[in-house]
Amino acid sequence: MEIVEALSQGIWIALQPHNLGLAVIGVVVGLFVGALPGLGSVNGVAILLPFTFVINSATADPASPMIFLAAIYYGAMYGGAISSITLGIPGASTAVATTFDGRPMALKGEADRALVTAAVASFIGGTVATLFFTGFAPFLSSVALDFGNPEIFALMLLAFATFIGLGGDDIPKTLFSICFGLLLATVGFDQISGEPRLVFMNEREQLAVLETFGVANADESVPFFNSVGWFSRGIQFLVLAIGVYGIGEMIWTINASRYKITMTETEISFARIMRGIIGMKDAWKGTTIGSLLGFFVGILPAAGATPGSLMSYGVTKMISRDPKSYGQGNPDGVAAPEAANNSASTGAMLPMMTLGIPGSPTTAVLLAGMVIWGLEPGPRLFEDRPEFVWPLIGSFYISNIIAVLVNLAFIPLFLWVLRMPFTILAPVIFVLSIIGTYAAYDNMYDVWLMVLFGIGAYLLRILDYPLAPAVLAVVLGATAEEKLRQALLLSDGNFEVFYNPFFDRDGKGQEWWIAPVTTWIALILIALPIILWGVRKLRGAPRPTTE
Amino acid sequence: MRRAEILTAIFLALISAYLMWKSGEGPEWDTEYVRWSNIGVNIDGSGPGKGFWPFYLALGMLISTIWIIVNAIRRQSPPSQSDEPFMDxxxxxxxxxxxxxxxxxxxxxxxxxxxxxxxxxxxxxxxxxxxxxxxxxxxxxxxxxxxxxxxxxxxxxxxxxxxxxxxxxxxxxxxxxxxxxxxxxxxxxxxxxxxxxxxxxxxxxxx
Incomplete structure (x- = not known):
């Protein structure tokens, strides 16, 4: 009963004009970002995060900035389908599976039906997941209240292990990306000893360099030369996130698309939309599987919506009576990934809000945002900040309704925007990335670093280095180190505290088994690819690939 | 693409090695400090030093870059199998x-x-x-x-x-x-x- 009361109050606050307005703007922005090829929820959220610092200071409501970003997240999940179907290129990685059947439907002249199926399935997936979220979150956070340092570190280890075991990317490259991200987070001042670390030039050396170039004590209005401090400022999270997702991804998309995009003509009208909604009865199986499976994959730390939608597509196809119709334009094949990516994006919020561990790259950005707004993500959030948590959950329900309505009503407008030349869009994204980074930190050093990271990220991406693990790692880095060091301090440097359930922890919490179990699951996930490789070797020749 | 993969990994390996070396550094004002004495897991009963975490992370980076180089030489990774140029x-x-x-x-x-x-x-x-x-x-x-x-x-x-x-x-x-x-x-x-x-x-x- 308590939950119903808190939720109804939360929905009421989320319905206040300023929050409702932010949700509508967020959903519309998200739909555009999701629909634009190459840009997904994580790009939108990373590039627009600096704008929320402004919202945060303009409204007194602590939930407002998060409502805005969560709405972008949802909107992007809906929007991704639009370009998957009409352009045949996924608007975001979360909508890759939507192209499998969405594109064939469009080529058969059923683009309108595919778009409506995607929108309605997204709505159902999102709403089912929000109901689960409302039920699970308070319970999970009350369990997590007893977590100590070893538990939290073990959960973070699990998040990184998920990338290695389930990410599907090259293992050493994933490992490199994780270590690199964690290492970036250590640059600056050590939080425990207060001493500088990995600071490549102290102020004296910086001044010496500037003097060599004859620019020391330059005109005061030239900001870069006065932003002394450089690496001792640390490497801000947004610098990496905007660099990777704003600059790097955009350069990648320019190269991949070569500015050329062709679009399927789509007819859309009220009657066609209604026909599409009635046609949903043929897609109930995909919608159901996507909604359920997506949520649980989304909860896994670091998994997120992309594996959720791919797995749901696979499972729906596997249990279908007619698996051959998949890939030919089966509505179930559109409904499953679309329901799943929305469901997973809500699922991914669950570990972020209750444990402080993001379930996807986008939630990693949201988590960093929460820290900047002065909130502490984790189990205490539900106890200490109900005025933040419940309006946000309320807004999940409302944003879903807004998203489906806006999506269906403005399909023609989105199709028009997709025709916008990439050579206008790309510079605008670059400009927003740069001005956003400056607005966040008031320092040109961060902007330079951001652009250099972006160009580096593009080069690494050509060589298949996954960069989402690095972004997640740089967000979690400081906490991971703190928890590890505190746990080791209390155990006198004994690592058994993480993996031995019988290790004697004085004044241990009742969840003493959680850290060992989590650590072991993480270790198995890390070992999984190696075990599978060994099994294949033992069996002899590699298995022939089957369709 | 294979050459680019190997060269990039060597470059990243050098950075990793430099970061390991850098992690062992002590505070500037401490002239008595001996390099590497801050990377232990339990220094004087006060837990890991400030260099502990970055040192082992950089070690992890170094190991993974060596792994990448070995994979590339044995043509096990997709970029090292590809005949396409790194950048056309x-x-x-x-x-x-x-x-x-x-x-x-x-x-x-x-x-x-x-x-x-x-x-x-x-x-x-x-x-x-x-x-x-x-x-x-x-x-x-x-x-x-x-x-x-x-x-x-x-x-x-x-x-x-x-x-x-x-x-x-x-x-x-x-x-x-x-x-x-x-x-x-x-x-x-x-x-x-x-x-x-x-x-x-x-x-x-x-x-």
């Missing part, structure tokens, strides 16, 4: 023009202010890389920074770099005085009017 002619040219444009943009921010740099960058991109009509390019590269100026500097008072003192005094100070004196409704009117001009120029350019 188009990609190289694109990176030069786009990346170079971005670097020039950053240099210009320091010299001629954020908003003027945005205008120059947009104009360069649309006219030179996008080959859009002159009218549309000029109007877009004026309207976009104007909107951003109204949003950041005026509405949200998030002040952006203003270039040299002369530019600030002659352009931004009078402009700031004028716009800050306007009501919210008037600012929205400025937004809308400039948007209408942009839409008009887009339409005119299409014909």
């Amino acid at each position: 002619g188009y990609a190289k040219k694109m990176l030069l023009f786009v990346g170079g444009g971005l670097i020039a943009f950053l240099v210009l921010i320091d010299l001629i202010s954020m908003y003027a740099a945005i205008a120059v960058f947009m104009l360069y991109y649309m006219l030179f890389l996008g080959r859009h009509p002159l009218l549309l390019s000029v109007v877009t590269s004026l309207v976009v920074p104007f909107w951003l100026y109204l949003f950041f500097d005026i509405l949200m008072t998030k002040v952006q770099p203003k270039g040299t003192r002369w530019i600030e005094d002659t352009i931004y100070n009078p402009a700031g005085e004028f716009f800050r004196g306007q009501s919210l409704v008037m600012l929205l009117v400025f937004f809308a009017v400039s948007g209408a001009i942009l839409a008009f120029s887009a339409r005119a350019s299409r014909q």
Whole structure:
């Protein structure tokens, strides 16, 4: 009963004009970002995060900035389908599976039906997941209240292990990306000893360099030369996130698309939309599987919506009576990934809000945002900040309704925007990335670093280095180190505290088994690819690939 | 692609090794400090030192880069199996023009202010890389920074770099005085009017 009361109050606050307005703007922005090829929820959220610092200071409501970003997240999940179907290129990685059947439907002249199926399935997936979220979150956070340092570190280890075991990317490259991200987070001042670390030039050396170039004590209005401090400022999270997702991804998309995009003509009208909604009865199986499976994959730390939608597509196809119709334009094949990516994006919020561990790259950005707004993500959030948590959950329900309505009503407008030349869009994204980074930190050093990271990220991406693990790692880095060091301090440097359930922890919490179990699951996930490789070797020749 | 993969991994391995070495460094003021004495897991009963975590992370980076090099030499990773060049002619040219444009943009921010740099960058991109009509390019590269100026500097008072003192005094100070004196409704009117001009120029350019 308590939950119903808190939720109804939360929905009421989320319905206040300023929050409702932010949700509508967020959903519309998200739909555009999701629909634009190459840009997904994580790009939108990373590039627009600096704008929320402004919202945060303009409204007194602590939930407002998060409502805005969560709405972008949802909107992007809906929007991704639009370009998957009409352009045949996924608007975001979360909508890759939507192209499998969405594109064939469009080529058969059923683009309108595919778009409506995607929108309605997204709505159902999102709403089912929000109901689960409302039920699970308070319970999970009350369990997590007893977590100590070893538990939290073990959960973070699990998040990184998920990338290695389930990410599907090259293992050493994933490992490199994780270590690199964690290492970036250590640059600056050590939080425990207060001493500088990995600071490549102290102020004296910086001044010496500037003097060599004859620019020391330059005109005061030239900001870069006065932003002394450089690496001792640390490497801000947004610098990496905007660099990777704003600059790097955009350069990648320019190269991949070569500015050329062709679009399927789509007819859309009220009657066609209604026909599409009635046609949903043929897609109930995909919608159901996507909604359920997506949520649980989304909860896994670091998994997120992309594996959720791919797995749901696979499972729906596997249990279908007619698996051959998949890939030919089966509505179930559109409904499953679309329901799943929305469901997973809500699922991914669950570990972020209750444990402080993001379930996807986008939630990693949201988590960093929460820290900047002065909130502490984790189990205490539900106890200490109900005025933040419940309006946000309320807004999940409302944003879903807004998203489906806006999506269906403005399909023609989105199709028009997709025709916008990439050579206008790309510079605008670059400009927003740069001005956003400056607005966040008031320092040109961060902007330079951001652009250099972006160009580096593009080069690494050509060589298949996954960069989402690095972004997640740089967000979690400081906490991971703190928890590890505190746990080791209390155990006198004994690592058994993480993996031995019988290790004697004085004044241990009742969840003493959680850290060992989590650590072991993480270790198995890390070992999984190696075990599978060994099994294949033992069996002899590699298995022939089957369709 | 294989050569690029190996060279990149060697470069990253060198960085990793340097970071390991750097992690062992002590505080600047401590002349008695012996390198590597801060990477232990339990130093004098007070837990891991400040170099512990970065040192082992850098070690992890080094191990994974060596693994990547071995995989590439044995042609086990997709890039090392690919015969495609690391970057073809188009990609190289694109990176030069786009990346170079971005670097020039950053240099210009320091010299001629954020908003003027945005205008120059947009104009360069649309006219030179996008080959859009002159009218549309000029109007877009004026309207976009104007909107951003109204949003950041005026509405949200998030002040952006203003270039040299002369530019600030002659352009931004009078402009700031004028716009800050306007009501919210008037600012929205400025937004809308400039948007209408942009839409008009887009339409005119299409014909």
